[in-house]
Amino acid sequence: MAAYGLYTHIASNKLRSMLLLGGLFLLIYVLVYAGALVGEVVIDSGRSVDEYLRQAAHDLVSAFPWATIAAAAWIVIAYFFHQDMIDAVTGGESVTRQQQPRLYNLLENLCISRGIPMPKLKVMDSPALNAFATGLNPRQYAITVTTGLLKALNDQEIEAVLGHELTHIRNGDVQLMVVAVIIAGVVGFFGELFFRIFTNLSWNSTGGGWSSSSSSSSSSSSSSDRDSKGSGGGAIVVIIIAIALILLAWLLSQVVKLALSRSREFLADAGSVELTKDPDAMISALRKIENRGELPGATSAVMELCVDNPREGFADLFATHPSIQSRVDALVKYAGGRDPGPLALPQDSADDTGAAAEQDRPPHRGPWGEATTLDGTPPPLPAPGPAEDPPRGPWGRRV
Structure with a gap:
């Protein structure tokens, strides 16, 4: 479903969320079938490929109800506890008006002006410049900002970032992203589980079968007492x-990101301008965040929720965010903003910090209170400016 405007974009997000949830169950069944193939090889490594495939299909049918229950349980857990999981990774903590009056008032003013329910407000202690929104329903919606963002941005820029995240909530982008995180998490968990089981198995070339690595030595000593069950070529093919x-299941869980249209970031930027009426603030906020948004220790799933995700996949294939430059260009073209170009922050360079400190230092005083330079000589006199015209009376005559 193509999205050509705000309302079609919201409807498209809802449809994609339902399709992705259906895809989650499909990927779970693929993983269960793969696990059944490995299990059948471990039980008997002397059968043909067709026999393995038929028996694994029978195992899938038997395990179908349990796999469905496990996937549904994962969705329920993620629905109620996804915010706790994200907070555990990022260290975000809820704040009140008394703790963060500046941030709280900016968000509250935006919500009141547009009749938007006030989401929870969280602050993450990190020097990175970033923010993200989470939640699957109005009671769960939350916006998290970093302490680095609060220090580096002025009120207008912070308000623009908050407007960006509020737009994600209004457009339904947050629900879609959380569903994608759930899918990637469950597929990654079961995929890693099966790989761990597989790596704990070793091929017994003498007996033509698979055995646990911990017991491979004992099995090899008694392999001469067993009848060979064949070359084991079918088992190898099935393992492959x-x-x-x-x-494939893992790759599809990553390709889910491609279903998350990058246009959501352009729409969120436009929504921020619509809320704040200040395109320049959104542009300068993006320029300050540019290349400074990497959250230390955050997973790729969390970074995909942020204002900017500087991580990019192979050949930009899995990048979930358009570049800052393209977003700024869109704001300049369609919102009439002005691009100041890449911005340097004081903490980017020790020289800049030293120069700023030197500029703010009070003048050195001599023994009689007169201003001098550090070597004791009087400072140079300022250059004379243009002489001021004497005051004139009502008829133009000097007085």
């Missing part, structure tokens, strides 16, 4: 198929 299915 299982690995390919696990990799």
Whole structure:
């Protein structure tokens, strides 16, 4: 479903969320089938490929209800506790008006002016410049900002960032992103689980079967007492198929990001300008955040929720955010903003910090209170300015 405007974009997000949830169950079944293939090889490594595939399909049917329950349980857990999981990763903490009056008032004013329900406000202790919104319903919505953002941006720029995140909430982008995080998390968890099981198994070339790595030595000593069950070529092919299915499920969970149209960031920037009526503030905020948004220790799933995600995949294939330059260009073209170009912050350079401190230092005084330079000589007199005209009377005559 193509999105050509705000309302079609919101409807498209809702449809994609339902499709992605359906895709989650499909990927779970693919992983269960791959696990059944590995299990059948471990049980009996002397069968043909067709026999393995048929028996694994029978196992999938038997495990279907349990896999469905496990996927549904994961969704329920993520629905109620996803914010706690994100806070555990980022260290975000809820704040009140008394703790952050400046930030709280800016967000409250935006919400009141547009009749938007007030989301929870959280602050993350990090020098990075970034912010993100989370939540699946109005009672869960929350906006998290970093302490670095609060220090580096002025009130107008912070208000623009808050407007950006509020627009994500209004447009339904937050729900879609959280669903994508749930899918990536569950597929990554089960995929890693199956790979750990697989790596704990070793191929017994003498007996033509698979055995636990911890017991491979004992099994090899008794392998001569067992009948060979064949070359084991079918088992190897089935293991390769299982690995390919696990990799396919993981790859599809990553490709889910491609379903998250990058236009959501352009729309959120435009929504911020619509809320604040200040395109220049949004542009300068993006320029300050540019290349300074990496959250230390944050997972890629969390970074995909942020105002800017500086991480990019191979050949920009998995990048979830358009570049800052393209977003600024759009604001200049369609909102009439002015681009100041890349901005340097005081903490970017020790020289800049030293120069600023030197400029703010009070003048050196001599023994009689007169201003002098550090070597004791009087400072140079300022250059004379243009002489002021004497005051004139009502008829133009000098008085």
